[in-house]
Amino acid sequence: MIKRFYWCVERALLFMISSIILFPILWMFLTAFKLPRDAYSISIIFTPTLNNFLTVFAEPWNLGSMVMNSVIVAGTTVLIAVPCASLAAYSFSRFRVRGRKFLFFLILSTQFIPAVVIVLPFFLMFRDLGLLDTRFALIIVNLAIVTPFVTWMIKGFIDAIPSDSEEAAMIDGASRLRVIRDIVLPMAMPGILTSSIFCFILTWNEFLFALILTRRDAVTLPIGLVSFRTEHGDLWELMSAAGVMITVPIFIMALLIQKHFTRGMTAGAVK
């Protein structure tokens, strides 16, 4: 009897929590399909329209070019950061490198530097080099932010793999590099993919540097959001459409890795 009661309470709680999680997201999705007059009411019943999406991709908003920028910046960052990080992570995990703790702390400590501290020098540096408002600049900056974190994450995954198989391979006749290629990478692939997607998400959502370093050409999606603020007020229905564009790819990726998320988060912290 009491058990039934608790079970109901539990389910109610879960329902409430799921609602809290999903509500802002769903509301934004709904608004994206509303006509302006519906957007400013709170009705759930409305006539859906794709106008907003058409509008944001056209002039003067040009969301399309922002999507392109975000994809290129995030994609390139991942393609550079993940291989570098994987190699370093393997080294940290398997080798008793002298000063290993110190080097690892060095890499990790960059996570604890607020972005505002390095924004200014980057701004000036890129200005001097004529690289303001370029995707290249954004990639450089994102690499700085993301590489340490990804190294830490992948190291956690590699730590969790027992080294027996690698030792067996070395005895079977494989050189260290061969072992990494044939044995470690395949076994660590889920972890590497999870970390890659995590890296992509972080770069995709990056805001401060994009805000300061871009003007027109290299504007990424999160900054594009802010451009929907006009002197007349905020164009919510357009903002929502843009919001949908920003979030859909990320949500799909996030859902792909959510199973491995717990391990990645705690692998370094708990073990």
Next chain:
Amino acid sequence: MSEVQLVDIEKRYGTFIAVQKQSLTIHNGEFLVLLGPSGCGKTTILRMIAGLEEITSGDILIANDRVNDKPPKDRDIAMVFQNYGLYPHMTVQQNITYPLKLSGVNRDARDARVKEIANKVELSPLLKRRPSELSGGQRQRVALARAIVRTPKIFLMDEPLSNLDAKLRGTMRAELKHLHHELGATTVYVTHDQMEAMTLASRIAVMDEGRIVQLDTPKKIYSEPANIFVAGFIGSPPMNLIEGKVSNGSFIAPGIKIPISIGNQKNVILGIRPEDIELSDASDSEISGQIYAMELTGDATLITLRNGTSSICARGPADYEAQINAACQLTLRSGARIHLFDKTTGQRLRYKSLTNLLYRKNK
């Protein structure tokens, strides 16, 4: 040919000495077992031979070649790990083929050889499976197959049977013995299970705290243990070790008086195996005490007597029946082996007159 020599090797981790400086020669074709409790250094020695662990000082020679600086892949060895070390993302067939692939054998030769080996270890129906789909015993055989596929000079095995259940362990022991007989390769085998050591080894190196305390054939280790540690480690149930003294031609301890024809000794430890003790009818037997426990093993009853501080275990008949705390009398079998150890050093006491003491009933 494939002799392994460890010359003055030592392994330290900072100030901790895992393997003390010592030498060891493993003869061509022999099955040497490194036996000892956890942390005694046996696995460390194995890994140094394999090249997975760096040697702090000393030399390792394989077939008279100094291999200290050679990586594992150049030492022509094969190893079976305790947790098998299989490649989880490869099929059984790919697992076994991998070593051949690395040594550049062409595809046809590879396939033929893998088929042959798979047959030998009865893995043929499982070739397309992944390790995660196999049972413990099957995985073990894959590890074994992968090891023998290259016919290396030396086999190294790190407690390969310890993850198997008792019944399977028994079967695999016989398989390993047979395999060794067939292949005749030099094998170094690490275990903490004394039964595996006794049944498989041509020689056993008993280790304690980084040092080999006795290196001998199983028979000798069983009948002439060099010290208390070895005496208590080998044999199941373990040898009885009783503190006492020898005076007036007898070994004296609470409830125990055993005639021994040697001079007086203080502080000795007497060693006698349970199977060398039997029940006695006489009321003035060598060993008396109260029954503390009785354990039926199927073919015998292990009777544990207590007398004050000393405890003795004897191997009695399977149909023995008695009450706990009842009085009991035991005597030594004719021809029983008596071992004497010095209490302080733990070393075996040797006597010029006899290599070992045999008890003779003088009735």
Next chain:
Amino acid sequence: MQDKSLSYALLVPAFVVVLATTLYPLGYSLATAFREWDLTRQIRPGAFVGFDNFAYAFSETGFQNSIWVTTIFVVVSVAVTLVLAMSLALLLRRKGRMHTFTRIILILPFAMSPALIGVSYRFMFNPEFGVLAKGLAGIFPSLAGVPWLADPNLAMGVLLATDIWHWTPYMTFMCLGGLASIPKETEESARIDGASTLRIVFGIVLPQMKGILAITAVLKTIFALKMFDQVVTLTGGGPGRSTETLAYFIFNVGFKWYDMGYASALAWILTAIMMLISIWYVRMLISDKKMATA
């Protein structure tokens, strides 16, 4: 052996990336902190003024306000997030379809861009047409017409809400991981001994989670100190300056008022605070590892 040189070689690419992109800017910014530099007047850094910029900060109301705002924000957000995350983790580790479903969608708030979250909440809390403003007013009539983002305290409340909504999932995942590493036997034996669930949670589970909770708290503190995106899109620092955190304040000083010297000094003050906390974090990681292996 060859392995030694390989071990260093593997580290090189990552280190090149990190050092090249971090060391130089850090050095530059530190140097700028000791100089006077108004970007609207000079293109290059100005004269060396020693610790003037730092000293100025401590007497300047903008800085003092931002410290106050930041402190409130960090304390409340860390406390609430931690409690929620731990509770959620305890709830979500059980089996059930709804549990699994919630666990799956849990990652979504974390994946969402904080800037977008700010925009979204701004929309929902608009007094005239915001769905949450209207909805809450419907349940609590006294809340009708409340100018959520125009009131200093309420604005802070909404800002906190966005941050808590964004970070609780991540922290919940950490707690879930921590809970998974506690041996089940400790709870099971307590249950056999007759302890109630509440007792088990507070007497057995939480004590074993101390390490994880501490690490989670420190991590969240660092993320809270870094928080920036939502301030831009949700409140713009307002109303007035009531949500102007230190990070946002630095941004204004540097890129609205172009006082580069002062901004750099402020940025280094923030960095110093975060460095201290991160050293504490690493110490805790190491000692926790020691305890775990003991």
